[in-house]
Amino acid sequence: MSVVLLVPATVAGRIATPPAGVDAVVAATAPGRTALDAGGAWWWDAARDAVAAGADAVWCADGEPAADALDALTAPLVDGRSPVLRSGSVVDPDGSLSRADLPSWAADPAAMIDLATVAAAPVTSASAASLLVAAAAIRIVGPPDPDRFGPLADREWTARAAAYGGAVHRPRSVVRRTDRPWRPSPAVAARHALALRRARVWRIREAGHRAAVLGGWR
Amino acid sequence: MCAVVVTHDRRELLRECLGRLRAQTRPADRIVVVDNASTDGTAAMLADEFADVETLRSEDNLGGAGGFHLGMRHAHDAGFEWIWVLDDDTFAEPDALAALLAGAERAPAGRPTWLLGSRVNWTDGRPHPMNGPWLRRWDPATVSVAVAHRLLPLRHSTFVSMAVHRDAIDRHGLPHAHYFIWNDDFEFSGRLLRDDGAGYLVPDSVVTHATARPHSTVTGDRDRFYWALRNTVLMLRDGRAQHPVEMALSVVVTARWIVQYLRRWSDPRALRVILRGLRDGVRHPVR
Incomplete structure (x- = not known):
């Protein structure tokens, strides 16, 4: 499987050698931009180009992946499942888990239990800060909509992709941010969380929780 | 580890349940059966076939809640670190207990692990609709950390197969005997896990809850x-x-x-x- 790693330009210079299993590293955004202020769609153009050039998958990382991060993402699942999205953990520069980048869990207890046996969980949407995307999803699911969903455009896009071909979270795969991420103001976070609610990506309780985390209220 | 099984007039189910407990790859250090005034020959069966099992006989039917209260108090007083409670229609897979204890070993650091639950299936292998699991799904960070340890964080659990640490009983007490049946486990586990204790579902610990039908609270016995x-x-x-x-x-x-x-x-x-x-x-x- 050929994998292209997409990282923000600020990170690309810090990756001396591509992680094991990666064929190429591509700087996917303008210098100084991060996953959030690029509208949650910072990775899209580069992902589309990589797939057009023959990549089997693109791996979006808003930071430096751990050496075993790709292995952890691609480790076998149960029952031969092969979802089109696999998200991983994102930690901030201080080593703490980035709560704003945690995925939304699927309301499927049987799948939750099955996948937990291999340290995975089914999700309905995820952040692009640590995300392996199969080429099929790039080809078939339309582009993200940063104008409507702003910093949460990746969440809305991954919700569509997950509905198309499934998504799992592999928390043992870790991407470490090199800088503190840009965060939207509480008002902006609330507005886009509401847009996600209207798009039926999040239910009202999750939209409130996510807006609070993203906007820095909690 | 002490296993506590509560029974009332279900001799054949109890025989199967205890047989499964005996066949565990990591056996319980003691098995206690609380016999809730059974009149179907349960006492004789226990004496004849399960002499190694300790029996607490109640002359009144205390219900599941009273039975678990009695059995857990007995195990706690005997000094056991973990108490594994089961219904008499719970059929544990051979490695169910070993998997529970392994789950305790690999639980994330931080809050003390006070409760462990098994995956509860009905006889067709699908999750039993009455037995959850009730996960902390609204807390994404806790779920993510637990999944990395091959566990799922619980908010409530069921007496169909629940292991409780003695420290949790020291701090929060026993199940309420006066609940008699139903929701006694929901209340008890909720009390333990509300603030200071952590509880996990261990996905590779599997039991079958052999009810006649895969009923839920609403579709079960009408009067219950x-x-x-x-x-x-x-x-x-x-x-x-x-x-x-x-x-x-x-x-x-x-x-x-x-x-x-x-x-x-x-x-x-x-x-x-x-x-x-x-x-x-x-x-x-x-x-």
Whole structure:
């Protein structure tokens, strides 16, 4: 499987050698931009180009992946499942888990239990800060909509992709941010969380929780 | 580790349950059966076939709640670190206990691990609709950390297969005996896991809950719905098992139960069951 790693330009210079299993590293955004202020769609153009050039998958990382991060993402699942999205953990520069980048869990207890046996969980949407995307999803699911969903455009896009071909979270795969991420103001976070609610990506309780985390209220 | 099984007039199910416990790859250090005034020859069967099993005989039927209260108190007084409680219609897979204990070993650091639950299937291998699991899904960070350890964080669990650490009993007490049946486990686990303790579902610890049908609270025995209602009201009045937001959700869920129950049993008897349950939940002493 050929994998292209997409990282923000600020990170690309810090990756001396591509992680094991990666064929190429591509700087996917303008210098100084991060996953959030690029509208949650910072990775899209580069992902589309990589797939057009023959990549089997693109791996979006808003930071430096751990050496075993790709292995952890691609480790076998149960029952031969092969979802089109696999998200991983994102930690901030201080080593703490980035709560704003945690995925939304699927309301499927049987799948939750099955996948937990291999340290995975089914999700309905995820952040692009640590995300392996199969080429099929790039080809078939339309582009993200940063104008409507702003910093949460990746969440809305991954919700569509997950509905198309499934998504799992592999928390043992870790991407470490090199800088503190840009965060939207509480008002902006609330507005886009509401847009996600209207798009039926999040239910009202999750939209409130996510807006609070993203906007820095909690 | 002490296993505690509560039984009442279900000799054949109990025989299978105890046989499964004996066949565990990591056997319990002691097995205690609380015999709730059985009259079907359970006592003789235990004496003849399970001489290694300790029996606590009650002359009155204390219900599941009273039986678990009695058995857990006995195991706690005997000094066991972990107490594994099971229904008499719980059939554990051979490595169910070993997997539970392994789950305790690999649990994330931080809050003490006070409760472990098994995956509860019905006889067809699908999750039993009455037995959750009730996960902390609204707390993404806790779920993510637990999944990395091949566990799932629980908010509530079931006495069908639940291991409880003795420290949790020291701090929060035993199940309420006066609940008799239904929601005793929901209340007890809610109390343990509300603030200071962590509980996990161990996905590779598997048991079968061999009920006649894969029923839920609403679709189960018609008259037992009384206990579900009464005990939910008691739990809400007590206030120790849930936070206010959770209590509000419990009210919504209970209202939905009532609607579903009335759709299933639309007659005066069903109405009486509901009214009695709500009335007794309001009138009965909370503790």
